[in-house]
Amino acid sequence: MEPYISVKNVSHKYPNGVTAIKDINLDIHEGEVVAILGSNGSGKTTLVKHFNGLLKPTKGEITVGTMNTKKERISKLSSQVGYVFQNPNHQTFLPSVRQELAYGCKNLKMVDEDIETRVQKAIDLFQLEDRLDDNPFDLNSSQRKEVAMASIMAVSPKVIVLDEPTTGQDHKGCKRVLELVRMFKREGHIVVLITHDMHLIGELNCRTVVMNQSEKIADDHASVVFSNKGIMEEAGLQPPQITQFANQITRFDETKTYLTVESIIEWMKANKEEDVKVGTGS
Numbered sequence: 001m002e003p004y005i006s007v008k009n010v011s012h013k014y015p016n017g018v019t020a021i022k023d024i025n026l027d028i029h030e031g032e033v034v035a036i037l038g039s040n041g042s043g044k045t046t047l048v049k050h051f052n053g054l055l056k057p058t059k060g061e062i063t064v065g066t067m068n069t070k071k072e073r074i075s076k077l078s079s080q081v082g083y084v085f086q087n088p089n090h091q092t093f094l095p096s097v098r099q100e101l102a103y104g105c106k107n108l109k110m111v112d113e114d115i116e117t118r119v120q121k122a123i124d125l126f127q128l129e130d131r132l133d134d135n136p137f138d139l140n141s142s143q144r145k146e147v148a149m150a151s152i153m154a155v156s157p158k159v160i161v162l163d164e165p166t167t168g169q170d171h172k173g174c175k176r177v178l179e180l181v182r183m184f185k186r187e188g189h190i191v192v193l194i195t196h197d198m199h200l201i202g203e204l205n206c207r208t209v210v211m212n213q214s215e216k217i218a219d220d221h222a223s224v225v226f227s228n229k230g231i232m233e234e235a236g237l238q239p240p241q242i243t244q245f246a247n248q249i250t251r252f253d254e255t256k257t258y259l260t261v262e263s264i265i266e267w268m269k270a271n272k273e274e275d276v277k278v279g280t281g282s
């Protein structure tokens with residue numbers, strides 16, 4: 001299957017001379033959820049801003065669907081790649097949730113009837129019926145983030161980019177983000193997440209790309225990446241706490257990386273608790 005997003009030998013050098021990403025190759029296919037991990041300044045945002053044309057490669061090529069991002073206008077790319085910024089205040093600026101939800105569609109000059117159907121779908125999916133007349137700035141940060149996601153969802157781009165979706169969210173907000181990512185996937189979207197939230201990646205059990213000093217140093221399933229000590233150390237990352245805990249236990253299946261509490265409980269049930277021994281760590 002052809003990838004939907006194809007990044008070929010891409011580098012980006014900012015006008016101040018900083019090369020933020022270097023020779024990146026990355027293919028993302030329909031139906032994938034991809035987490036992009038890495039320490040601050042490793043190039044995650046720079047990479048992802050290329051997907052909707054906010055940045056253009058200074059070397060190499062990116063294709064999104066059939067579009068070469070160097071040649072396409074941002075508005076056209078944005079209809080296929082929706083970007084939910086880390087700070088919803090950078091995205092929500094209209095006086096009501098209702099107007100906010102319609103904004104992206106209006107911007108793309110969709111016809112009124114189409115906009116109405118799309119906005120209604122977003123209202124239903126995000127259960128926003130009671131908040132339509134609220135000013136987004138009167139909502140709490142978690143609700144505001146949801147409005148930002150819902151307005152992207154109304155446009156229904158093929159790809160949804162979520163930049164640090166759980167940052168600043170309480171436990172309930174984080175759980176909701178997890179549900180939303182799963183819903184986006186079910187609805188047929190590709191989801192690209194920039195995140196430092198290892199717990200979220202563990203729960204999503206998804207493909208994980210690791211950036212370090214402008215380069216891609218790993219691209220594999222989360223369980224493989226999290227069990228690669230060399231990569232984790234190089235990138236200055238720690239696996240989720242539950243994975244660290246599991247690594248301290250002598251267990252039957254030492255080839256497995258445990259990403260969630262549920263997976264540990266399953267293993268304990270399957271192997272009987274008396275078989276659990278605390279080891280010196282792996």
Ligand SMILES: Nc1ncnc2c1ncn2[C@@H]1O[C@H](COP(=O)(O)OP(=O)(O)OP(=O)(O)O)[C@@H](O)[C@H]1O
Pocket residue numbers: 014015016018019020038039040041042043044045046047
């Ligand atoms: N507009 C810009 N002009 C010049 N340099 C920039 C610009 N934006 C980012 N950089 C530099 O590019 C490098 C990569 O930054 P980027 O924001 O892509 O990293 P990141 O992994 O997303 O970091 P963070 O986790 O802190 O958001 C850093 O050295 C950063 O200082």
